[in-house]
Amino acid sequence: MHEKPQPMLPSPGGPRLTRPPSGRPGPLCPRMFSRSLLRRRRFYGLLAFFGLALYYFRVLASPRPVPGYESYFNQELENAADAASKEEKVRYVHFKTRSYSRADEAFSSLLLYAHLAYASDRAYVFDPLEPAPLGKYQMWWSQTKVVPLTAIMDMGKNWDAKDSKLKPVSSLGWHQICPRLKRTVFKISPQDLSQANYNPKTLMDTWARELKNSNAHCVEVVGELFTDRVLGYPLIQPLFDTISTSPILKHYTFSYKVYDVASTIVPKSSIVDGAPTVNNTVVLQAHLPPQPLNSRTSDDPCGDLASLGAPFRTFAHLRGLPTVFELPGAPSYYAQRCNPTVSELVGRLGALRTAFPSSSSSGSSKLKHVYVIDGPMGLTPVEWSHRKRWFEELRFELTKQGWNSVRWARAGAKAEAVAIDMEVAASAEAFIGNGFSDFSSNVVLLRTVKGKSKGTIRFV
Incomplete structure (x- = not known):
């Protein structure tokens, strides 16, 4: 009985251990496979990164118009x-x-x-x-x-x-x-x-x-x-x-569309049958314009102004304007002048009507109408609902005081609406504004340029 020969083991350091056999099918070398895959992954990763970067900087970073x-x-x-x-x-x-x-x-x-x-x-x-x-927040990838x-x-x-x-x-x-x-x-x-x-x-x-x-x-x-x-x-x-x-x-004026719409709301003074006619309207801006949701520091902008000890905005604190804001002011004073109550607004309007020159024909005040321009631009649905209730209360109280009409600029929340409101306020017979706003500061400048007296301006 013959014994089965033992297989010869390769000697240490021989070529059979250090070199794969040639011409014989078999699996690829694991080390070569991992390096090749890593290179491909890196290449495609860098390609995707540069593609996204190009898309972001060339497309998303380029602004597009609002529809x-x-x-x-x-x-x-x-x-x-x-x-x-x-x-x-x-x-x-x-x-x-x-x-x-x-x-x-x-x-x-x-x-x-x-x-x-x-x-x-x-x-x-x-x-x-x-x-x-x-x-509330705009995503970084949004255009x-x-x-x-x-x-x-x-x-x-x-x-x-x-x-x-x-x-x-x-x-x-x-x-x-x-x-x-x-x-x-x-x-x-x-x-x-x-x-x-x-x-x-x-x-x-x-x-x-x-x-x-x-x-x-x-x-x-x-x-x-x-x-x-x-x-x-x-x-x-x-x-x-x-x-x-x-x-x-x-050189920098409102567009003709803004002037056209504003003239239909508050007609400018004109001459009819040889006698001057006036629009006999006072424009009221009581509230601070709302800030965008993603930039609001708090829900109490008037309290923020009080903590900073802020004065009226830019040209609203010109000397010679009636109802100036006296510094320093207590928080209660800021609340009264920044966010007045309906009764306080009724009092301001009544005082202006009393002080305003009366009509030569009837002896009554020229001011007969109120146009409120605290519109919906930037308001949330909840704020919008509260503002509507506020206006209804204000209109009720002013009607009891004998004002002929109380209108509200609630239509339109586009960017042009604010420009129209500014032109209306600049052209009206009188203006009562919130002195802490850019809106009121602009109106002071525009009314002065139009030749209107500083005495026709008040602040809440």
Whole structure:
């Protein structure tokens, strides 16, 4: 019986242990397989990353118009393309500040920065409105939706030959004129504000010289120059004198649609049968405009103002205006002037009607109608419901006091509605506003430019 031969084991270090057999089918080397898979995963991962980054920066980072404003959006892009095609040596400046969702905030900022651009002999680059998202928070991947500012204002109309080269352009198409790499950036620091002692007129003159002396073709100023502290400066009259006499007030006006709608609400004074007629309407703005949900610091903005010791907004604390706000003020005083009760509003309106000149024919006060402009722009459904009940109570009490009519600007929550309200308030016979708002500050300026007396203005 023969024994089965034992298989010969390979010797240590032999080629059979260190080299796989050639020409023989078998599984791939595990080490080679893992390296190849890792390379492919890295490649596809990087490809996906660059694809998403390109999509975000090229698509999501590019704002799109709110539905219904496409024609204005495209026109602003075309205007920028036309300006880029011209060989005129125009210098531009863009002030990169926070975005605005309401026309009254944007208008207040626009007048200041547009004049600064004009004073520095540069064309002004303006930004669109960015309405707040419907939800409380806007996701990072959501594309920005904007309302072109030309939907509300005639930007740079009525320019004469001397100033035609300074026609403003929209920041939506500014990249066609001034690519990012060709821009010279100026940054506003807290030291810049403190060195000027937060004086708005001093800051205006200083930066006008700085920008005018710069040889850069494209300038971008980053940061807020006219902060809340600057606009709360006690001696605001010099800035008011500068803005109220600036050419920008005839260049930057509301669109014809805004004027057209406003004239149907409160007709302007006119001559009928040789006798002057007036609109005999007082416009009331009682509440602070609501802040977007995703930017509200608290549910008590009046309490926030009291904790800061804030004065009336910008031009609302001009000297010579009736019913000024006296600083310092206790929290109860802030509550009374910032969020008045219905009875307090009835008293304010009655005092204004008594003090107002009477009609020469009847001997009664010219003021017979009240138009309330605390509309729904930015209100949540719950806030909107509370506001309706508030108005019904106010109308009931005013009717008992003998006012002929009490109307409410509750229709329309679009951006144009706020601009229409501002024009209505500027054209009315009298105005009672909330002095802590940009809206009231703008109305003070517009009424002064229209030649209306400061005595026709009151604050709640």
